[in-house]
Amino acid sequence: MKKYLPLLIITGLLLIVFSSLVTAQEKKAKLKYEGLTACKTCHSRDSIGGIEYTKYANGPHSKAFETLKNDESKKIAKEMGIEDASASPKCLKCHVTAYGKEDQHGKKFKYEEGVTCEACHGPGEKYKPMPVMRDHEACIKNGLIVPDVKGCKKCHNEESPTYVPFDFDKKWALIKHGKKKADKK
Ligand code: HEC
Ligand code: HEC
Numbered sequence: 001m002k003k004y005l006p007l008l009i010i011t012g013l014l015l016i017v018f019s020s021l022v023t024a025q026e027k028k029a030k031l032k033y034e035g036l037t038a039c040k041t042c043h044s045r046d047s048i049g050g051i052e053y054t055k056y057a058n059g060p061h062s063k064a065f066e067t068l069k070n071d072e073s074k075k076i077a078k079e080m081g082i083e084d085a086s087a088s089p090k091c092l093k094c095h096v097t098a099y100g101k102e103d104q105h106g107k108k109f110k111y112e113e114g115v116t117c118e119a120c121h122g123p124g125e126k127y128k129p130m131p132v133m134r135d136h137e138a139c140i141k142n143g144l145i146v147p148d149v150k151g152c153k154k155c156h157n158e159e160s161p162t163y164v165p166f167d168f169d170k171k172w173a174l175i176k177h178g179k180k181k182a183d184k185k
């Protein structure tokens with residue numbers, strides 16, 4: 001029995017390390033989505049975070065939820081045997097932010113806001129304070145995502161009933177905001 005003792009200790013230590021890794025990941029996964037107003041506060045002012053909000057509000061993603069109530073959606077839904085597109089997981093999964101992650105919805109979060117900043121940039125709970133926002137490394141540590149084409153393709157893919165092949169350069173040009181060019185990987 002004695003010769004197994006070191007093995008037992010090592011296994012025990014590994015278990016401790018493993019479980020703390022899991023909790024760290026869980027913590028990151030439980031960050032709250034704060035809703036559109038949390039970003040609008042600063043990102044509609046040129047003097048602070050820029051005018052990303054204006055660009056967004058006039059772009060396609062801000063209307064993604066409303067779209068599910070129009071005639072085209074009703075037609076698609078009927079063909080697929082879905083009663084109400086704006087209540088069906090089959091449509092909401094791409095037409096709103098953080099679908100199905102109820103435990104991560106902050107107090108002001110609303111599905112009606114459509115595909116918001118946080119759908120692409122990640123839940124804002126920890127990165128939205130000004131001192132964090134001004135420091136890129138701190139942003140990343142606190143859950144900010146720098147989106148790339150892989151992120152777009154989570155929704156822009158064949159599963160979409162109206163799918164059109166996704167050309168990143170062309171599509172990004174239509175919603176471009178911020179200073180840097182998005183990376184295409
Ligand atoms: C308190 C004001 C404030 C709030 C609230 C805020 N931001 Fe920012 N954000 C800033 C400032 C300031 C910068 C830095 C801008 C610069 O350097 O030109 C910034 C930078 C960013 C960047 C670029 C960060 C980088 O380093 O790559 C992103 C993306 C961003 N914000 C998204 C968001 C999103 C999404 C929300 C809502 C969840 C949000 N911000 C809320 C002020 C704010
Ligand atoms: C959470 C899902 C989601 C993500 C992520 C997403 N989109 Fe979209 N996008 C949509 C939906 C839904 C629509 C349709 C909105 C509507 O018409 O109501 C759309 C529409 C668009 C449109 C206008 C329609 C078209 O195809 O020309 C452009 C441009 C676009 N997205 C670009 C992008 C780019 C670039 C990215 C990545 C940086 C991206 N999207 C990430 C869901 C998403």
Ligand code: HEC
Nearest residue numbers: 072073076077085090091094155156159160161162163164
């Ligand atoms: C896999 C993600 C995804 C799913 C699921 C999805 N959509 Fe979309 N939807 C998109 C994207 C992305 C666009 C932008 C155009 C494109 O590439 O299809 C879009 C665009 C649309 C449009 C506008 C088309 C146009 O002409 O611009 C309608 C209407 C629509 N979707 C309805 C629905 C309905 C109804 C459902 C559920 C039955 C649904 N979508 C499910 C991602 C999705």
Ligand code: HEC
Nearest residue numbers: 039043052053056061116117120147178179180181182183
């Ligand atoms: C459809 C996905 C998508 C949505 C929605 C979106 N962004 Fe972005 N955002 C991007 C991409 C892609 C980039 C370019 C990242 C890069 O390569 O620097 C970007 C860049 C930025 C930058 C500039 C980063 C820099 O360093 O120049 C800021 C600030 C920003 N977004 C804020 C916002 C805010 C605020 C909203 C909501 C009002 C928003 N974004 C909505 C995808 C999105």
